[in-house]
Amino acid sequence: MISNVLLYITAVLLVITYLYAVIAGNPVYSALSMGAAFFLTSFLFVLLGAPFLAAVQVIIYVGAMLVMFLFIIMMFDLNKTSTGTVRYKPSTIFSYFLIMVVLLIAFFMAKGVLKMPEGFTIVGFGSAENIGFNLMRYYLLPFELASFILLVGVFGAITFIKKRDKE
Amino acid sequence: MVDYITVAIYTVMSVVVFVLILTTVAFLTLAERRISAFMQDRLGPNRVGPWGLFQPVADGIKFIMKEDITPLEANKLLYTLAPILTIIPAMLTFAVVPFGHDLFLHGRVINLQIANLNVGILYVFAIASMGIFGIIIGGWASNNKYSLLGGLRSASQFISYEISMGLAVIGILMVYGSLKLNDIALYQGSLWFNTIPKWGILVQPLGFIIFLVSVFAETNRVPFDLPEAESELVGGYHTEYSSMKFAFFFMGEYANMITASALIATLYFGGWQVPYLHNIGFIIPKFGIVHMQQWLVAIIEVLSFVIKVGFFLFFFLWVRWTLPRFRFDQLTALGWKVLIPLGILNIVITGALIMLRII
Numbered sequence: 001m002i003s004n005v006l007l008y009i010t011a012v013l014l015v016i017t018y019l020y021a022v023i024a025g026n027p028v029y030s031a032l033s034m035g036a037a038f039f040l041t042s043f044l045f046v047l048l049g050a051p052f053l054a055a056v057q058v059i060i061y062v063g064a065m066l067v068m069f070l071f072i073i074m075m076f077d078l079n080k081t082s083t084g085t086v087r088y089k090p091s092t093i094f095s096y097f098l099i100m101v102v103l104l105i106a107f108f109m110a111k112g113v114l115k116m117p118e119g120f121t122i123v124g125f126g127s128a129e130n131i132g133f134n135l136m137r138y139y140l141l142p143f144e145l146a147s148f149i150l151l152v153g154v155f156g157a158i159t160f161i162k163k164r165d166k167e
Numbered sequence: 168m169v170d171y172i173t174v175a176i177y178t179v180m181s182v183v184v185f186v187l188i189l190t191t192v193a194f195l196t197l198a199e200r201r202i203s204a205f206m207q208d209r210l211g212p213n214r215v216g217p218w219g220l221f222q223p224v225a226d227g228i229k230f231i232m233k234e235d236i237t238p239l240e241a242n243k244l245l246y247t248l249a250p251i252l253t254i255i256p257a258m259l260t261f262a263v264v265p266f267g268h269d270l271f272l273h274g275r276v277i278n279l280q281i282a283n284l285n286v287g288i289l290y291v292f293a294i295a296s297m298g299i300f301g302i303i304i305g306g307w308a309s310n311n312k313y314s315l316l317g318g319l320r321s322a323s324q325f326i327s328y329e330i331s332m333g334l335a336v337i338g339i340l341m342v343y344g345s346l347k348l349n350d351i352a353l354y355q356g357s358l359w360f361n362t363i364p365k366w367g368i369l370v371q372p373l374g375f376i377i378f379l380v381s382v383f384a385e386t387n388r389v390p391f392d393l394p395e396a397e398s399e400l401v402g403g404y405h406t407e408y409s410s411m412k413f414a415f416f417f418m419g420e421y422a423n424m425i426t427a428s429a430l431i432a433t434l435y436f437g438g439w440q441v442p443y444l445h446n447i448g449f450i451i452p453k454f455g456i457v458h459m460q461q462w463l464v465a466i467i468e469v470l471s472f473v474i475k476v477g478f479f480l481f482f483f484l485w486v487r488w489t490l491p492r493f494r495f496d497q498l499t500a501l502g503w504k505v506l507i508p509l510g511i512l513n514i515v516i517t518g519a520l521i522m523l524r525i526i
Contacts, residue, residue, distance in 0.1 A: 028245070028307060035300065042293075055289035063296025064326060067303065070323045074307050074315060127285045128346050 007047050014040045019057030023085045025074045035066045172274070177385025181262070181281045188261060192421040193223035199484050206488045227414075235410040238310055239287075245308035250408070250415035253301025257422035263290050264429045265349040267439045267469040269446070271461050273313045274284045279439070279469065280349055287346040288336060292329070292431065295385065299325045299418065302394060304386075306404035317403030320495060321394035324384055327502035328391075332381035337516045338374035339367055339434050342526055352438030356445070359526075361452050367435035370526045373513045375435045377506050382427045384502070387420060389487040393495055428479035429472075436475050486506040 017037035024030040038061040102120035135143050197212065197219060204211025213219040237246055267279030284290050299321065306318020340346065342365075343354045351367075359365045368375050384391040395403030404415045432438060443451050444467060448459035493501070520526045 028242075028304075032245075032300075032304070039297075051284065051286045052289070055286040055293045058293035059289065059296055063293065063299075063329065066297075067322050067326055070300075070303050070307075071319060074303070074319060074322075115418060128289070 003047050005043070014044070022066050023088075023115065025085050027076065028070070031066060031069045031073055032070075035062055038062050038066065045126075048126075052126060052128040052131050068094055173277075173368035176277060180279075184261060184281060185258065188258065188422055188425055189418075191425055192418050193227070195220050195421045195424070195480060196226065196417070197485065198480075199487075202481070202484045203488045204222065230414040230469065233410040235412065236407075238407050240310045241407065242310070245304050246407075247412070249301045249305030249308060250412045250419070251301070252304065253298060253419035254303075254415045254422065256499060257419040257426070259300075260291050260294045260423075260426040263287055263348055264426065264433060265352050265438055266429075266472045267465055268349075268353065270465040278349065279465065283347060283349050285347065287348045288340070288351075288434075289346060289424075291348075292333065293370070295423075295426075296325075296329065298419065301416070302404045305408070305416070306394075309404075309407035311407050313400045314404050314406045317356040317394040317406070319402050320400075323405060324387075324391065324393060324498060324502075328381045328384035328506070331377055331502060331506035331510050332385060334507065334514065335371075335374040335378035335381060337510075338513050341514070341517050341521060342367075342370050348438070349431050352433055352440060355437040356440045358452065364437065364440065365526070366437045366440070371435065371513070371517070373384060373509065373516070377510050377513065378434065379431065380501075380506060382431065383483075383486070384498070386423045386426065386427050387484075388483055390490045390493050391498060392492060393498060398492075424480060424483050425476065428476045428483065431479050432472065432475035437473075439472040441467055441471045444468065463503055465468045465489075467495065 016039055017033050017040060021030050021034040021037060024033060039058060041061075042054040042057040045051070045057060201211040201213075201219065201224075211219065212222045215221040215225045217483060262281045263284050265278070265280035265283075270277045270279055302321045303318045306314040306316075306321065309315075314452065320509060339351065343351045345351055345354070355364060355366050357365050359369070363369065383389075387394050393403075394400075395405065400406070405413055408416060443449050444464060446464060447456070449457040451457075517526070
C-alpha cells in the first residue's frame with residue numbers, strides 16, 4: 001500500500017524532472033534536473049525490489065555520466081547561459097508526441113506478452129547474487145558481446161582524438 | 168508484522184551514530200590543528216578549555232556568528248544548495264558500515280550496523296558519487312574563476328580515481344565473495360593455514376595500496392587536494408564561501424574522512440574483528456578456548472573497530488602534514504597510467520590465486 005503510493009509519487013516526480021531537463025534554459029539546471037531524475041529512477045528500482053540495479057544506476061548515471069556532463073557544461077561561457085525555458089518549434093513538439101504515442105502502443109502490446117504469472121516470485125529477485133549468477137550461467141555470451149561492443153566504443157573515441165591531434 | 172522494538176533500536180542506533188560522527192568531525196578539526204602543530208614544533212590551539220578541548224565549540228560559535236556572504240553575480244539557488252549536497256551524502260555513507268558483529272540482548276539479535284544492505288559496498292560507491300556534486304556545483308555557482316577551476320579539477324579527479332578504487336575493491340569481493348560489508352568483515356576472521364587471520368591486507372596487499380591512494384584522492388586530502396590547492400587556486404571551490412556554508416563543506420570533508428577510514432578498516436583490516444575472538448571468547452588454535460561473556464565480546468569488537476578507524480584518521484592527518492601536493496598532470500597520470508593498470512593486474516593475480524586455492 002505505502003509502496004504503491006510512493007511508486008506513483010516517484011513516477012510523477014520522474015516525469016516532472018525529465019521534462020524540466022528538456023525545457024530548462026540553463027544547461028546546469030538541465031543537467032541537475034536530469035541527475036534528480038536518475039536518482040528517482042534508482043528509487044523506483046528500490047521500490048520494485050531491485051537493489052543492485054538501483055545502486056548501479058546511481059554509480060554509472062549519476063556518478064560518472066552526469067559528472068562528465070557537468071564538466072563539459074561548466075566550460076561554456078558563463079554569461080551566455082539564460083535562465084528561462086527553451087522554446088521548441090511546433091514540429092519538434094509534434095515529433096516528440098508521435099514518439100510518445102508509438103512508445104505507448106508498444107507498451108500496451110508488450111504488457112499482454114510480458115505478464116508475469118499470478119503469484120510468481122523468484123527468491124532473491126534483483127539481488128546482486130542472483131544477477132551475477134544468471135549473467136555468468138545463462139547469459140554469458142550476450143554479456144561478453146555487450147562488453148566487446150563497449151570496448152569498440154572506447155577504441156572509437158580514442159581514434160577520434162588521435163585524428164584531431166594530427167591536424 | 169513489524170517488530171516495533173527492533174525498529175526503535177535501529178532508530179536510536181542511527182541517531183547515536185549520527186551524533187558520534189558529528190562529534191568526531193568536531194574533534195577531528197582540533198586534532199588536525201594540534202597534530203600539525205606538533206609536527207611543526209608549535210603549540211597549536213590550547214587556550215580554550217583543558218588542552219584546547221573546547222576549541223571546536225568556539226569555532227562552531229564563530230561560524231554561526233559570522234556574516235554569510237553571497238557574491239552578487241553568484242547563482243543563489245545552487246550556491247546555497249552546494250554545501251547541503253556535500254554534507255548529506257557524507258553523513259549517509261556510514262549507514263552500511265558495520266561497527267561490531269552481533270549483540271545478543273534478551274533473546275534478541277542486534278546487528279551492530281545500521282543497515283545490512285544486499286548491495287553493501289555498492290551503496291557506498293553510489294552515495295559517495297553523489298557527494299562530488301556539492302563541490303562541482305559550488306565551484307560553478309560561485310561565479311569565480313578559481314572556484315570554477317577547483318570544481319573542474321574535482322570532477323576529473325573524482326572520475327579518475329573512482330575507477331581505480333572500484334578495481335581495488337573487486338579483488339576484495341573476489342576473495343570474500345560478498346557485497347555485504349558485514350560478511351566481508353566476518354570472513355576476515357577465518358584462518359589461513361589454521362593460524363593467521365585472513366585480513367584483507369594479507370590477501371590483497373596490492374589492492375590495499377591502490378585503494379588507499381584512491382581514497383586519499385576521493386576525499387580530496389593532501390597529497391591530492393588539488394580542488395582547493397591554496398597556492399594555486401586561493402581556496403579552490405570554497406573560495407567565496409563563508410560562515411556556516413563554508414563549515415558545511417568542511418564538515419563534509421571530515422565526515423568523508425571518517426567513512427573512508429571506516430572503509431579501509433572494514434575491507435582490509437578486519438573491521439570489528441579481533442584475531443581469534445569469536446562469539447564465545449578467544450579460540451586459539453593448538454592452545455585452547457578462553458571463554459567470555461557475549462556482551463564483553465561485543466564491546467571488545469566495537470572498541471577494536473574504533474581503534475582501527477582512529478588510527479586511519481590519524482594516518483590521514485599524518486600524511487597531510489608530511490607530503491607535498493602533486494601537480495595536476497602528475498595526479499591524472501598516476502590515476503590513469505599507474506593505478507588502473509595495477510588494479511586490473513591485481514584482479515588477474517587474485518583470480519589466479521583463487522583458482523590455485525591459495526586464498
